[in-house]
Amino acid sequence: xxxxxxxxxxxxxxxxxxxxxxxxxxxxxxxxxxxxxxxxxxxxxxxxxxxxxxxxxxxxxxxxxxxxxxxxxxxxxxxxxxxxxxxxxxxxxxxxxxxxxxxxxxxxxxxx
Amino acid sequence: xxxxxxxxxxxxxxxxxxxxxxxxxxxxxxxxxxxxxxxxxxxxxxxxxxxxxxxxxxxxxxxxxxxxxxxxxxxxxxxxxxxxxxxxxxxxxxxxxxxxxxxxxxxxxxxxxx
Numbered sequence: 045x046x047x048x049x050x051x052x053x054x055x056x057x058x059x060x061x062x063x064x065x066x067x068x069x070x071x072x073x074x075x076x077x078x079x080x081x082x083x084x085x086x087x088x089x090x091x092x093x094x095x096x097x098x099x100x101x102x103x104x105x106x107x108x109x110x111x112x113x114x115x116x117x118x119x120x121x122x123x124x125x126x127x128x129x130x131x132x133x134x135x136x137x138x139x140x141x142x143x144x145x146x147x148x149x150x151x152x153x154x155x156x
Numbered sequence: 157x158x159x160x161x162x163x164x165x166x167x168x169x170x171x172x173x174x175x176x177x178x179x180x181x182x183x184x185x186x187x188x189x190x191x192x193x194x195x196x197x198x199x200x201x202x203x204x205x206x207x208x209x210x211x212x213x214x215x216x217x218x219x220x221x222x223x224x225x226x227x228x229x230x231x232x233x234x235x236x237x238x239x240x241x242x243x244x245x246x247x248x249x250x251x252x253x254x255x256x257x258x259x260x261x262x263x264x265x266x267x268x269x270x
Contacts, residue, residue: 141211
């Protein structure tokens with residue numbers, strides 16, 4: 045079965061610093077990955093996605109890197125802000141199904 | 157921005173009772189999903205639904221669970237006889253195509269079984 049895990053359960057950063065959240069996945073057949081942000085009491089909120097034919101994708105202040113050789117995914121947040129404090133999940137999808145398998149989450153705390 | 161809407165936001169029920177959780181997916185989406193998240197744990201897939209039938213389900217989705225699209229807008233999850241361990245956040249999600257375009261989650265229903 046699929047297995048998605050995170051290296052660090054908690055991460056604290058100073059406001060303005062860059063954050064890096066890591067994720068390992070085990071299914072080499074997964075071809076689509078999403079990073080979600082979850083604030084307390086809310087549902088997962090899409091941040092950025094990447095398909096397996098890419099190794100990097102950038103959004104506004106966020107970058108996702110995919111290393112298929114070692115089955116590793118990372119989320120980089122530039123100039124981290126207090127509003128970025130949340131739990132971050134990576135999720136993988138393996139075709140042909142449309143369901144996602146989530147990692148256990150990393151709690152990011154931004155220190156003002 | 158289109159949203160997936162879930163009601164109620166919080167439901168408390170007695171063990172053994174039936175509950176129905178409701179979702180209104182994004183209007184042009186064709187694929188619907190239910191996930192759950194036990195407090196402090198990761199989000200887990202329950203079931204996916206397309207063309208009025210279940211397309212995938214996890215081992216969590218046993219005979220106590222059922223899903224239905226009773227009309228053109230609602231998508232429901234029914235738990236027939238709730239157990240204490242069913243207490244969790246339940247998230248509905250929808251996507252537009254098989255390519256997972258626009259995969260969007262609702263804000264969830266917190267189910268508390270007492």
